[in-house]
Structures are given as C-alpha cells and as structure tokens.
Amino acid sequence: xxxxxxxxxxxxxxxxxxxxxxxxxxxxxxxxxxxxxxxxxxxxxxxxxxxxxxxxxxxxxxxxxxxxxxxxxxxxxxxxxxxxxxxxxxxxxxxxxxxxxxxxxxxxxxxxxxxxxxxxxxxxxxxxxxxxxxxxxxxxxxxxxxxxxxxxxxxxxxxxxxxxxxxxxxxxxxxxxxxxxxxxxxxxxxxxxxxxxxxxxxxxxxxxxxxxxxxxxxxxxxxxxxxxxxxxxxxxxxxxxxxxxxxxxxxxxxxxxx
Amino acid sequence: xxxxxxxxxxxxxxxxxxxxxxxxxxxxxxxxxxxxxxxxxxxxxxxxxxxxxxxxxxxxxxxxxxxxxxxxxxxxxxxxxxxxxxxxxxxxxxxxxxxxxxxxxxxxxxxxxxxxxxxxxxxxxxxxxxxxxxxxxxxxxxxxxxxxxxxxxxxxxxxxxxxxxxxxxxxxxxxxxxxxxxxxxxxxxxxxxxxxxxxxxxxxxxxxxxxxxxxxxxxxxxxxxxxxxxxxxxxxxxxxxxxxxxxxxxxxxxxxxxxxxxxxx
Numbered sequence: 387x388x389x390x391x392x393x394x395x396x397x398x399x400x401x402x403x404x405x406x407x408x409x410x411x412x413x414x415x416x417x418x419x420x421x422x423x424x425x426x427x428x429x430x431x432x433x434x435x436x437x438x439x440x441x442x443x444x445x446x447x448x449x450x451x452x453x454x455x456x457x458x459x460x461x462x463x464x465x466x467x468x469x470x471x472x473x474x475x476x477x478x479x480x481x482x483x484x485x486x487x488x489x490x491x492x493x494x495x496x497x498x499x500x501x502x503x504x505x506x507x508x509x510x511x512x513x514x515x516x517x518x519x520x521x522x523x524x525x526x527x528x529x530x531x532x533x534x535x536x537x538x539x540x541x542x543x544x545x546x547x548x549x550x551x552x553x554x555x556x557x558x559x560x561x562x563x564x565x566x567x568x569x570x571x572x573x574x575x576x577x578x579x580x581x582x583x584x585x586x587x588x589x590x591x592x593x594x595x596x597x598x599x600x601x602x603x604x605x606x607x608x609x610x611x612x613x614x615x616x617x618x619x620x621x622x623x624x625x626x627x628x629x630x631x632x633x634x635x636x637x638x639x640x641x642x643x644x
Numbered sequence: 645x646x647x648x649x650x651x652x653x654x655x656x657x658x659x660x661x662x663x664x665x666x667x668x669x670x671x672x673x674x675x676x677x678x679x680x681x682x683x684x685x686x687x688x689x690x691x692x693x694x695x696x697x698x699x700x701x702x703x704x705x706x707x708x709x710x711x712x713x714x715x716x717x718x719x720x721x722x723x724x725x726x727x728x729x730x731x732x733x734x735x736x737x738x739x740x741x742x743x744x745x746x747x748x749x750x751x752x753x754x755x756x757x758x759x760x761x762x763x764x765x766x767x768x769x770x771x772x773x774x775x776x777x778x779x780x781x782x783x784x785x786x787x788x789x790x791x792x793x794x795x796x797x798x799x800x801x802x803x804x805x806x807x808x809x810x811x812x813x814x815x816x817x818x819x820x821x822x823x824x825x826x827x828x829x830x831x832x833x834x835x836x837x838x839x840x841x842x843x844x845x846x847x848x849x850x851x852x853x854x855x856x857x858x859x860x861x862x863x864x865x866x867x868x869x870x871x872x873x874x875x876x877x878x879x880x881x882x883x884x885x886x887x888x889x890x891x892x893x894x895x896x897x898x899x900x901x902x903x904x905x906x907x908x909x
Contacts, residue, residue: 435809436802436805436806436809437660437663437806437809437810437813438660438663438806439660442848450848450849453848457847460660554799555747555748555749555799558745558747558805559742559744559745559746559747560744562744562745562809563742563743563744564744566743566744566781566782566783567743569782569783569784569851570743570783570784571783572783572848572851572852572855573783573784573785573851573852573854573855573858573865574784574855575852575855576851576852576853576854576855576856576857576858576891577855577856577858577859578855579852579855579856580855580856580857580858580859580860581859586852586891608784609784612783612784612855612858612865613784
C-alpha cells in the first residue's frame with residue numbers, strides 16, 4: 387500500500403466535498419483511486435434504486451464489458467449478495483467458484499479472476515456497493531480491504547453531504563438525482579460520439595475534461611450539450627485519453643460561486 | 645436474510661419486472677374503469693390508492709416549459725400545483741431544477757420551512773401535510789411532473805417510494821407515447837400486455853443511442869427517444885438490441901419520416 391497516495395487520496399476526496407460539488411465526477415475519481423490504491427484492475431460503484439435494481443453510477447473504466455458485469459449482478463453476483471447481507475463478499479478464484487455461474491463466466495470473458503464487493507452502509511440501510519475486479523486470482527490483502535471499505539464509506543457520505551444527514555428523504559432525493567445525472571451523461575456521450583466520430587468511451591473522457599476546464603459539473607455540461615446551449619467541437623489538446631489525471635487534480639468538482 | 649439480520653435491504657425484495665407489472669395492472673385497471681385507452685391521467689388516479697396518499701396531480705411538460713396541468717384527483721392537488729407557480733417556490737420547482745424527486749414528508753418541520761417559507765405554510769392551509777414530487781424524466785428528457793400529497797405527515801415507506809417511482813416511470817412513457825401519437829409513428833407500449841418497458845432497467849446503450857440519434861436525425865432528445873422506440877416497435881426488435889446496433893454503428897436512422905426508418909450498413 388502506497389501510504390503517501392493513500393493520504394493524498396483522502397485529502398483530495400474530503401477537500402472536494404464542498405457545497406454544490408459534482409457527485410458524478412467525485413464518484414468517478416473515487417473508483418479510479420480505488421484501482422490505484424487497492425491494486426485491482428477495475429472498480430465500480432453501484433447504487434440501490436428503490437425501484438428494485440442495482441445501478442452503476444460510476445466506474446474506473448467506461449468499457450461496455452465492465453458495465454455489463456455490473457449490470458449482470460441484478461440477477462446474481464457478489465454485489466447482489468453484498469447488498470442483501472450488508473457484508474463484504476469476495477471470490478478469490480472465480481474459475482473455481484460455484485456461487486454465481488453466469489456472473490463467473492462473464493467475468494472470465496472479461497479476464498477477471500477475483501472479485502470483491504464492499505457494502506455502502508448508512509446506519510441500518512445498505513445503499514449500494516463498491517465492486518472491485520482483479521485480473522489475477524488470489525486473496526485480497528487485508529489492509530487493502532480496510533482501505534476499500536473506507537472508500538466505500540466516503541462514497542456513502544458523499545451522497546448525503548449536501549444537506550441534512552438525518553433525513554432518509556434526503557438520501558433518496560440525492561440517489562435519484564445522481565442516477566438521472568448518470569443517464570444525462572450517457573445521452574451526452576452518445577451525442578458527442580456521433581458528432582465527433584469518436585467512440586463513447588472517448589466521449590466520456592472528453593466530456594469530463596471539458597467540464598473541468600469550464601468549471602462545470604459533468605451533468606450540467608452534458609445537459610447543455612443536449613439542449614444545444616453549449617458545444618464541444620473536439621479534443622482541446624491532443625487525445626482526450628491522454629489528459630486523464632493520475633495525480634491530484636486541483637480543480638475537481640466545485641463550481642465557481644454564482 | 646443474510647447474517648446481519650438487522651440490516652434492511654428492501655429495494656431488491658421485489659424484482660423490478662414484477663413491480664412494473666403490478667403497477668401497470670393498477671394503471672390499466674383505472675383505464676378500464678374509465679372506459680378508455682390507458683393514458684398518463686390514469687397513473688394519477690391509480691397512484692393515490694397505490695402508495696396510500698391523499699391526492700395527486702400530473703403536469704405535462706413541453707420541452708423546458710413549465711407545462712400544463714393535465715390531471716388532478718382533487719381540489720387540494722389543484723391548489724398545490726397552482727401555488728408553486730404563484731409563489732415561485734416549492735418542491736415542484738426544485739424537482740424541475742434538479743431532475744430528481746423532492747420528498748417533503750412533513751411540511752411543518754424546520755427543514756421544509758427553511759426550504760420553502762411561503763409554500764410550506766400555504767400548502768398547509770390548503771390541506772397538505774406532506775408533499776412528494778417526482779419529475780418525469782429520462783436523463784435530459786423531460787415529460788412532466790407527478791405530484792403526490794398527504795393530509796397527514798409521514799414519509800413514503802421504501803416500498804411505497806419504489807412503487808411511486810415506477811408509477812412515475814409509467815406516466816413518463818405514456819406522456820411520450822401521447823406525444824408520439826401526435827406524429828403517428830408508433831403503436832402502444834413495448835412491454836408485455838402493451839406495458840411500456842421499464843425505465844430503470846434501461847441499459848446505458850439505450851441512453852447513448854438516444855444521444856446519437858439527436859445528431860443523426862437533427863432532433864431533440866425527446867424526439868430521438870420517440871424515434872428509437874418507434875423503430876424498435878415497428879421492426880419488432882428489442883429496444884436494447886436496436887440501441888446496441890446504433891452504438892456499434894451497424895445501424896443508422898435517417899431524418900425523413902417518409903423514408904424507411906433505418907438501414908443496416
């Protein structure tokens with residue numbers, strides 16, 4: 387475990403939880419930091435929609451195959467079990483695991499051998515799960531599991547922090563708003579991909595870079611693109627993927643004061 | 645239940661498909677009583693007993709406009725819908741701004757008083773003690789607003805909230821169908837028994853394909869979604885499959901509605 391990166395990450399995450407912050411970008415950063423800190427291959431955050439589904443709100447990679455693995459867990463998989471029990475669930479060797487055959491097959495197709503789900507808990511309620519995938523089989527490091535759980539807890543708090551922590555109503559409002567923001571971003575990814583002749587993953591990176599450059603929330607820029615009140619004409623400097631930050635990003639999240 | 649019996653996980657107790665089927669049954673039953681084709685107005689009537697509230701109202705949006713009141717179940721509902729427009733504050737406006745629901749389970753509490761000083765007391769005078777507003781949205785698509793109220797304070801249970809969201813989804817699809825009816829290109833719902841397919845289960849590809857169609861067809865996001873569904877329905881293909889073909893650039897749709905709707909490339 388990289389202690390310096392660990393402390394920097396928590397400083398970064400707490401620093402950015404100011405009023406009116408960008409929840410989708412925040413959770414995206416949280417998943418990318420999870421990959422770096424916990425030595426895993428991919429990470430995603432799933433939220434429990436009260437309609438009765440687990441839905442992806444952020445992932446370390448927008449690869450369709452990874453997103454499908456999250457989605458699949460509405461039927462079976464560690465996230466569903468984790469959500470139902472409120473307990474961490476892991477499989478250290480999916481090829482030998484009997485619990486979720488369909489999920490294990492799909493994970494194997496995507497070259498993942500080990501998986502872990504850590505609960506996002508708020509008092510007596512489980513609101514979602516942090517899902518970690520690793521290419522290599524083998525047990526998860528105990529220290530990494532603790533850090534992963536701390537990251538899942540930060541994700542939970544971020545859903546609530548804008549307003550009172552006491553009201554369950556607030557959590558449900560924020561959760562639905564975050565899920566709809568995710569849909570707006572998907573729609574904008576499609577529009578941008580079609581307009582610029584790029585794929586939807588590149589479109590996400592471009593959208594995210596532009597939101598940061600313009601000091602806008604991802605979902606606000608996405609909506610403006612769809613409504614036609616703002617435009618993105620192309621990558622600002624070089625390939626959009628090249629500018630994905632690995633180190634601390636000072637301009638994460640907060641918008642300028644009105 | 646798992647090893648931690650005290651933890652509640654109500655959201656997955658009922659699968660999404662079963663819940664949608666049950667809600668659709670209540671809405672369709674309302675239409676049968678009325679003796680007409682299922683419409684968004686039936687959602688308004690069905691949701692009141694469905695989630696145990698006192699009344700409901702439903703407004704249809706026209707793009708970003710405030711929209712018009714389509715249906716109310718009683719006079720209190722009408723007043724609640726009107727109040728926010730005259731006062732310029734209230735859960736309806738907040739829900740429109742955030743595109744997320746606003747759940748005020750006690751209008752007399754400090755939080756509601758601080759959020760909407762004028763609305764909270766005026767709504768109380770009108771006879772509402774709790775107000776729940778659900779924007780009828782799919783991402784950037786805005787179809788309207790569904791409002792619920794109770795004459796006594798108290799939150800929607802997790803179960804009722806899940807149902808209320810599915811009632812709202814159903815109203816969204818029915819409002820979009822009605823818009824489509826005006827241009828006449830699609831049939832009834834694409835789910836079992838004429839039921840619109842659920843929104844929560846939509847894959848990211850459907851949203852991405854909708855965004856792509858805004859460019860291919862040069863239309864609004866709402867019209868793009870209507871065209872996507874019309875294509876799926878007209879060709880008897882699952883919406884998710886059409887969307888996947890569009891995202892993979894195996895299928896393009898073309899602007900002129902008089903031409904065939906699309907071609908495999």
